[in-house]
Amino acid sequence: DVKVTQSSRYLxxxxxxxxxxxxxxxxxxxxxxxxxxxxxxxxRLIYFSYDVKMKEKGDxxxxxxxxxxxxxxxxxxxxxxxxxxxxxxLCASQSGYEQYFGPGTRLTVT
Amino acid sequence: xxxxxxxxxxxxxxxxASLELRCNxxxxxxxxxxxxxxxxxxxxxxxxxxxxxxxxxxGIKGFExxxxxxxxxxxxxxxxxxxxxxxEYFCAVSNFGNEKLTFGTGTRLTIIP
Numbered sequence: 001d002v003k004v005t006q007s008s009r010y011l012x013x014x015x016x017x018x019x020x021x022x023x024x025x026x027x028x029x030x031x032x033x034x035x036x037x038x039x040x041x042x043x044r045l046i047y048f049s050y051d052v053k054m055k056e057k058g059d060x061x062x063x064x065x066x067x068x069x070x071x072x073x074x075x076x077x078x079x080x081x082x083x084x085x086x087x088x089x090l091c092a093s094q095s096g097y098e099q100y101f102g103p104g105t106r107l108t109v110t
Numbered sequence: 111x112x113x114x115x116x117x118x119x120x121x122x123x124x125x126x127a128s129l130e131l132r133c134n135x136x137x138x139x140x141x142x143x144x145x146x147x148x149x150x151x152x153x154x155x156x157x158x159x160x161x162x163x164x165x166x167x168x169g170i171k172g173f174e175x176x177x178x179x180x181x182x183x184x185x186x187x188x189x190x191x192x193x194x195x196x197x198e199y200f201c202a203v204s205n206f207g208n209e210k211l212t213f214g215t216g217t218r219l220t221i222i223p
Binding site: 004031033040041042043044045048050058090092094097098099100101102103104 | 119142144146151152153154155156159161200204209210211213214215216
């Protein structure tokens with residue numbers, strides 16, 4: 001079974017803090033994705049990576065950056081957290097066209 | 111650009127009743143279509159997918175979906191729902207050569223006894 005893990009299930013941060021969300025997959029997949037999920041908006045793609053050190057902007061990259069130094073790990077970085085970044089963040093890895101999701105991190109920025 | 115519409119935000123169904131969740135997509139080429147389920151507090155799990163071939167596809171947990179090209183639809187069905195089916199359901203679309211998925215806004219399913 002594919003396993004995608006995320007470093008935290010719940011996270012509370014203050015406005016202006018730098019926030020790191022970590023995602024690790026154990027299936028040697030090349031493609032990995034970061035989404036945010038908000039009620040009524042579904043899943044929106046923030047960034048994705050198709051190889052180590054390769055990244056591409058998704059639909060809502062503003063305020064976020066990513067890092068992929070190793071194939072199994074894909075990090076989402078909020079350089080200066082703001083209250084409008086309070087959301088559920090989902091990571092996925094991909095084999096073929098099928099995506100496998102982690103359990104999500106619910107981030108609250110106060 | 112491709113898009114996915116799930117017209118029903120919330121559906122309530124009695125346990126044992128049949129279920130149909132609607133999904134319409136907009137895309138010029140042959141789509142790859144997916145249904146995912148998200149239980150409360152969890153990530154998304156793939157229920158089923160359609161790439162080509164038989165337009166009626168079977169998935170896990172007793173779900174099926176039918177691809178209708180003429181209606182640009184990929185509706186999810188289950189003949190008899192169980193209380194454990196209460197969750198949020200997402201339809202998604204992609205296509206050959208495009209690894210990115212476009213998701214619908216989701217349908218929340220409530221099951222009543």
